[in-house]
Amino acid sequence: RAASRPVALGSAAEIGAFRGDPRYREALKRYCDIVVPMNDLKWDALRHERAGFDFAGADEIVAFAEANGKALRGHTLLWGEALPPWVGEMTTRAEAERELVRHIEVVVDRYKGRIATWDVVNEVIKYDPTSGGPWRDTVWQHLLGPEHVEIAFRTAARTDPKARLVLNDFHFEERDAGAAARRAVALDICRRLRDKGIPIHGLGMQAHLYAERTIDIDGLQRFMRDLDALGLDVEITELDVIDWKMPADAALRDKRAAALVASFLGAVASAKRPKAIVTWGLTDRYSWVGETFPRKDGARARPLPLDADYRPKPMLAVLERYRRGT
Numbered sequence: 001r002a003a004s005r006p007v008a009l010g011s012a013a014e015i016g017a018f019r020g021d022p023r024y025r026e027a028l029k030r031y032c033d034i035v036v037p038m039n040d041l042k043w044d045a046l047r048h049e050r051a052g053f054d055f056a057g058a059d060e061i062v063a064f065a066e067a068n069g070k071a072l073r074g075h076t077l078l079w080g081e082a083l084p085p086w087v088g089e090m091t092t093r094a095e096a097e098r099e100l101v102r103h104i105e106v107v108v109d110r111y112k113g114r115i116a117t118w119d120v121v122n123e124v125i126k127y128d129p130t131s132g133g134p135w136r137d138t139v140w141q142h143l144l145g146p147e148h149v150e151i152a153f154r155t156a157a158r159t160d161p162k163a164r165l166v167l168n169d170f171h172f173e174e175r176d177a178g179a180a181a182r183r184a185v186a187l188d189i190c191r192r193l194r195d196k197g198i199p200i201h202g203l204g205m206q207a208h209l210y211a212e213r214t215i216d217i218d219g220l221q222r223f224m225r226d227l228d229a230l231g232l233d234v235e236i237t238e239l240d241v242i243d244w245k246m247p248a249d250a251a252l253r254d255k256r257a258a259a260l261v262a263s264f265l266g267a268v269a270s271a272k273r274p275k276a277i278v279t280w281g282l283t284d285r286y287s288w289v290g291e292t293f294p295r296k297d298g299a300r301a302r303p304l305p306l307d308a309d310y311r312p313k314p315m316l317a318v319l320e321r322y323r324r325g326t
């Protein structure tokens with residue numbers, strides 16, 4: 001198996017839980033080799049006003065990671081969401097390029113040599129890329145066109161030549177036409193960047209897995225081999241399981257989630273060892289899933305490796321096998 005050597009495990013850190021719940025920090029220390037600020041390196045956290053940068057939240061999580069010997073991922077230098085209102089007021093290409101370049105220079109320079117890996121761009125691929133071109137219609141695509149991705153990667157690479165630069169996106173994993181189309185588009189974007197000599201080091205698969213769907217094992221293995229042929233790393237960047245369509249029974253949902261994660265990671269690792277496996281949080285107590293996909297029965301979502309009282313669930317054992325290396 002390609003994943004016989006240990007794989008670094010990590011988690012996103014949500015600042016409210018990080019500040020308010022000591023068990024949250026203890027869990028990060030115990031279960032993670034990598035930490036990524038969930039929201040504090042996004043534009044809406046950093047850039048309340050056009051003039052300044054507010055690094056308070058990010059600095060807190062970065063300091064925690066460094067004090068505890070954890071590696072850091074930065075999320076994310078360019079996204080079409082989580083933007084402060086003033087970004088929507090930009091009207092020209094020149095303005096958008098100036099603001100994007102300045103943002104990336106200031107942020108990447110501040111954490112140069114400290115944040116080792118950046119999600120340079122997040123979710124730039126249109127949800128269904130089979131109609132009307134690959135690009136999601138964001139303010140960046142609107143004002144800069146397809147070059148918005150190149151500008152982001154070039155600027156990040158120039159600012160911290162040692163950082164690993166990742167294109168991060170979702171819906172690559174399941175057996176459906178959309179995922180297959182998105183895998184093809186992601187490969188094409190990576191290939192074009194490579195052909196232009198623009199530094200890119202990895203593809204980030206968010207891997208928010210829907211419990212009722214099945215993993216496209218063959219499709220993923222081909223995708224891994226194609227990425228490998230391009231010399232790209234693969235990172236699992238936001239792993240969790242969206243179980244809103246599952247029956248209420250907690251033990252059953254936990255078993256299904258663990259089996260789905262095992263199937264997904266097995267498909268990836270059988271073709272290419274992932275550089276990292278990062279979950280989008282550690283405990284069901286704090287997860288975007290329940291807010292975004294509320295269950296009709298009101299039961300709490302169970303997307304993550306620890307339950308709401310920080311007790312390990314079967315998914316943790318699956319992840320720990322990769323951390324140990326088997």
Ligand code: G3I
Pocket residue numbers: 014016038039042082122206238288
């Ligand atoms: O912290 C403030 C709080 O002070 C305020 O009272 C409250 C109400 O406005 O908002 C709180 O911030 C919220 C934050 O989550 C807290 O966790 C933001 O409004 C809310 O927009 C934010 O949502 C985050 C979302 O991205 C948008 O940035 C989620 O936590 C986060 O899990 C989610 O993560 C995304 C990845 O970045 C990209 N991939 C998909 C993933 C899930 O949507």
